[in-house]
Amino acid sequence: MKTAIEKTLCLCLAALFCVFAVSCHGKRESSEFVIPREFDEAQEYSITFWAKNDTNKTQVEIYHKAIAEFEELYPNIKVNLRLYTDYGKIYNDVITNISTDTTPNVCITYPDHIATYRTGKDVVVPLNDLMNDKEYGLGGKRVKFDSPTMSEIVPQFLEECSFSGAYYALPFMRSTEACYINKTYVEKLGYTLPEQLTWDFVWEVSQKAAQKDSDGIYAVNGQKVMIPMIYKSTDNMMIQMLKQQGAGYSDEYGNVLIFNETTEEILKTVAENTAAGAFSTFKISSYPANFLNAGQCVFAIDSTAGATWMGTDAPLCDISEEKIIKFETAVMPIPQFDPQNPCMISQGPSVCIFNKKDPGEVMASWLFTQYLLTNSVQLSYSSTEGYVPVTIKAQSSDEYKDYLSRAGEDNEYYYDIKIRASKLLLDNVEHTFVTPVFNGSASLRDAAGQMIENVTKSVRRKENVDEDYYKALYDDVKALHRLDSAGLSGGKVKLGKLPEASRALIICLVAVWVLIIAYRIYDAVKKLRK
Amino acid sequence: MKKITSLMLALMLAMSLASCGEKANDVETQGETENQVETEVETETETEAETETEAEAETETEEADVMTYEEYAAAEIDSPVVIDAYVQGKQSWWDNKATVYAQDEDGAYFIYEMACSEEDYEKLTVGTAIKVTGHKAEWSGEVEIVDATFEIIEGNYVAEPVDVTSLLASKELINHQNKLASFKGMTVDAINYKNEEPGDDIYLTLSKDGESYDFCVEIYLTGEDSEVYKTVGELAVGDIVDVEGFLYWYEGVNPHITSVVKLEA
Known part of the structure; x- marks a missing residue:
């Protein structure tokens, strides 16, 4: 027994x-990518490319053209394009696909999002070795097209793709924010645009533009609708206002520093101007361009990549022709607290590569990613909006110089406001900054914007916005975005x-x-x- | 024998502990972790949403009366509103927020991103009666209820589409905003995919009596595999169609189509 x-x-x-x-x-099994000695051109590869466009058909055509040209050079690589019009949707889809091992090969994304993708081991390919490879790297001997060398990429833009000790993306396009101004109204209100916009100036003019008669008709436009200042991206608004004042937002260790006195001061200013009818946001009212073009806004702050929607003669427009009014548009950097030391965000799409079991497939992805940095793609894509090319090679080309010099020749390819928006960034590259990237930085960014949105809504709803309100707001936002721990990336990890x-x-x-x-x-x- | 048994057990226990304590550092596990975190957040939000819904409901009984459609229509933008209505269409659910079209016998409502668990979203079938508490808002001409909570109440009503073809060019059309509406004998002027290819919204320009109007097949409302999405994708310029949809607004009337029937030439 x-x-x-x-x-x-x-x-x-x-x-x-x-x-x-x-x-x-x-x-x-997930394993670290190792560069193969040789890229096998006899082997067929099919890769997926998830790309973002700004609801702009020309951009879609450029993607298709770039793929066709690349496939002609590398007939063994088939690139399958999937198009998005929203970075958030790409992010959600990538997160979903990481768990099923169905990530795309190449993906347009933001560094903040890559930080989250990277929480899985070997999900995103670090690019340092690939970039430096003499055969297949940037400007490599065996690359079949005129690939830029590393030193031919604008150093600042390239550095934005470096975090946690490696490059996890290549920049694709860069933009910043611009203030699109109805100059006609500013002058009608008795002001002259200064050389550099300040927040004091913008708020003062906005409050004056908000004056209306007893019938609700605004003096400046004779209409019943006027939102003097509309901000498209309130997360950027908060981030830039903090940076301009040297106040805390976060650091590279993932410490959340945003809940400080300067933030409260910014929110109080937002509340005051909302109460005066001088301010609203995209999420609350609609696209700044729609109001600007209808003569219902004086200062519209949006990306330089939205320039083709701005102005009386904008090639892209969502409002009916009879609503558009004639006015002179000024394009200026965003308002500043210290005009002598301007600060503005650097943003725009970057490209990352997802790891796969077959190193050859990753090589195919890398070659295609490099192709996106060729002059052909850089020049054509950047000219669709107020983007700037990310390579010095493209920026210094005769073709690009010619393009910039012909602003205003027509209202399509040479649309004046679009080219002025690009020049704005080119003139201010040294004044741009990016926020630290870490796992959770995307949530912090959402929180930054949400505080402005909440205050604006509360004031419009005539709620009591006082000290207790701000305290409660901080608590709510911390809880909602899980910002309670001192350091997000170093915080307690829920293992599930x-x-x-x-x-x-x-x-x-x-x-x-x-x-x-x-x-x-x-x-x-x-x-x-x- | 006993020693071997004990040794194996000890070995397995140690390995098992090591395995359980392993950090989520491989892709599969990370994916699971992400999902788990989301689930936890969802659960927390669900509970909050439920609690809020219940609390709101109690407060409402004491403080806020349910508005008639007339009272709702007269309420100022940004003011608090409480309405009873019947779900007529579900546009989306994401991150514990639901966007739905609702209607009663007098008028219609677009309820944007109201707090709603995924489980509750499944209960919102066409005709379901709901009490909604939120704020009235306007976005590019579309009047909607935002920051809302809701509770399911007794009752059921499925609206018949109202034929607004003759009102298309009139100022009266906006009085039917958000209703399920029908448009008869429209001519197809243009069909464009938002991204130039299937997979996103379809913009459709239809005309009647020499005037053109913008319609949209909103992919979140219909889905890419729906009959309406496929049928609209196969239409050609010049086709005559009857369409039904919700009378959405974006810088002017912009119905979101839910069904389309191609008529004989």
Whole structure:
């Protein structure tokens, strides 16, 4: 009897050991990408490219053209394009696809988002070795097109793709924010635009523009609608206002510094101007361009990549022709607290590569990513909006210089406001900045914008916005965006439920121990009876 | 034998502990972690949403009366509103927020991103009666209820589409905003995918009596695999169609189509 039980126990344990060994192996191996010695051009590769466009058909055409040209150079690589018009949707889809190992090969994204993708091991390919590879790297000998060298990429833009000790993306296009101004109204209100916009000036003019008569007609435009200042991206608004005042937002270690006195001062200014009818946001009212072009806004702050929607003669427009009014448009850097030391955000799409089991597939992705930096793609794509090319090679080309010099020749390709928006960034590259990238930086960015949105809504709803309100707002935003811990990236990590295999093992182990104890009791009782 | 058994057990226990304590550093596990975090957040938000909904409901009984459609229509933008209505269409659910079209016998409502658990969203079938508490807002001409909570109440009503073809060019059309509406004998002027290819919204220009109007197949409302999405994608300029949809507004009337029937030439 005893031997039989012992044998059974041993068998159970052996079986459990096998199960354990299998479960430890995991469903899928992830391994670090290593550059193959040679890119096999006899091997067929099919890669997916998730790209973002600004609801701009020309951009879509450029993607298709770039793919066709690349496939002609590398007939063994097929690039499948999937188009998005929203960075947030790309981010959500990538997160979903990481867990099913169906990420795209190449993806247009933001560094903040890459930081989240990177929380999985070897999900995103670090590009340092690829960039420096003499054969297939930037400007490499065996690359079949005129790829830029590393030193031919604008250093500041390239650095924006470096975090956690490596480059995890290449910049694709760069933009900043601009203030699109109805200069006609500013002058009608008795003001002259200064050389550099200040927040004091913008708020003062906006409050004057908000004056209306007893019938609700605004003096400046003779209409019943006027929102003097509309900000498209309130997260950028908060981030830039903090930076301009040298106040805390976050640091590279993931410490959240945003809940400070300067933030409260900014929110109070937002509240005051909202109460005066001088300010609103895209989320609350609509696109700044729609109001600007209808003569219902004086200062519209939006990306330089939205320039083709701005102004009386804008090539892209969502409002009906009869609503558009004639006015002179000024394009200026965003308002500043210290005009002598201007500060503005650098933004725009970057491109990352997702790791795959087959290093050849990653190489195919890398070659295509490099192709996006060729002059052909850079010049054509940047001219669709107020973007600037990310390579010095493209920026210094005769073709680009010619393009910039012909602003205003027509209202399409040479649309004046679009080219002025690009020049704005080119003239201010040294004044741009980016926020630290870490796992959670995307949430912090959302929180920054939400505070402005909430205050604006509350004031419009005539709620009591006082000290207690701000305290409660901070608490709510911290909780909603999980910013409670001092450092997001170093905070407590929720590991989630135990894997099924681990749970099964624990149950089996408990069962085996129960059996052993039962056997010991049985043995003891047997001995006692003897 | 006993020693071997004990040794194996100890070994397995140690390995099991090591395995359980392993950080989520491989892709599969990370994916799971992400999802888990989301689930936890969802659950928290769900609970909050439910609590809010219940609390709101109690407060409402004491403080706020349910408005008639007339009272709602007269309420100022940004003011608090409480309405009873019946779900007529669901546009989307994401991150514990639901966007729905609702209607009663007198008028219609667009309820944008109201707090709603995924489980509750499933309960919002066409006709379901809901009490909604939120704020009235306007975005590019579209009047909507935002920052809302809701509770399911007794009742059921499915609206018949109202034929607004003859009102298309009139100022009266806006009085039917957000209603389920029908448009008869419209001519297709243009069809454009938002991204130049299937996979996103479809912009459709239809004309009647020499005037053109912008319609949209909103992919979140219909889905890419729906009959309406496929049918609209196959239409050609010059086709005559009857369409139904919700009378959405974006810088002017911009109905969101839910069904289309191609008529014989």
